[in-house]
Amino acid sequence: MPFLLDAAAPLREFAAAVLGTTDPLEITAVLTGIACVALAARSVIWNFPVAIVSCGLYIVVFVRARLYSDAGLQLAFIALAAYGWWSWLQRRRPLATPGPHPEATEPQVAPITRTPARQWGLLLAAGAAYALGAGYLFARYTNAALPYYDSTTTAVSLVAQYQLSRRQLDNWLLWIGVDVVYVGLYWSRGLALTSLLYIVYLALAAYGYWQWRQEWRGQPKG
Secondary structure (H helix, E strand, O other), rough: HHHHHHHHHHHHHHHHHHHHOOHHHHHHHHHHHHHHHHHHOOOOOOOHHHHHHHHHHHHHHHHHHHHHHHHHHHHHHHHHHHHHHHHHOOOOEEEEEEEOOOEEEEEOOOOEEEOOOOHHHHHHHHHHHHHHHHHHHHHHOOOOOHHHHHHHHHHHHHHHHHHHHEOOHEEEEEEEEHHHHHHHHHHHHHHHHHHHHHHHHHHHHHHHHHHHHHHHHHOOOO
């Protein structure tokens, strides 16, 4: 029994830290973040404007925690969310209901695809260059906490967000991997609620992969 109590101690500590979070900015950022990923997993285009709000809030949260690469990542996420919003709206089809304007169209998102091998190479090379370069700069010239870890997770997240914007199925596999790392990273910086958020993200990423894979397999081929 004492062994079981000792094993449960980290969980009790985590729960206490989460319940003790009172920062309204972090709480709002977490709630909008969950809404964003849930909408993306269901292929709902409104995930992009919600993402822009959540990322704007997290810029402040991460600067406070001295996670500067992650703070900068939010600016990239905002730009990619705007691009994704535009990209998803590019495919349009005629309205099914008759009307006086037969040329009218309504939004229809692009089909789900896989990331081509050549593009994988380019994305991984760009990600590695960013992780090493930014990690070095933050380690040498700032008081950043965990600069190389922070920069590496940022690089992976940028690649995954780009793939999400392009409706590429593989984005969810990268999110699953990086979310596991983020849970520990944010816990180490005292952001217990955000750490919990990334546990939720992890579950949503697994669901998103399953959901998108089902849709991808049901699409017309060719």
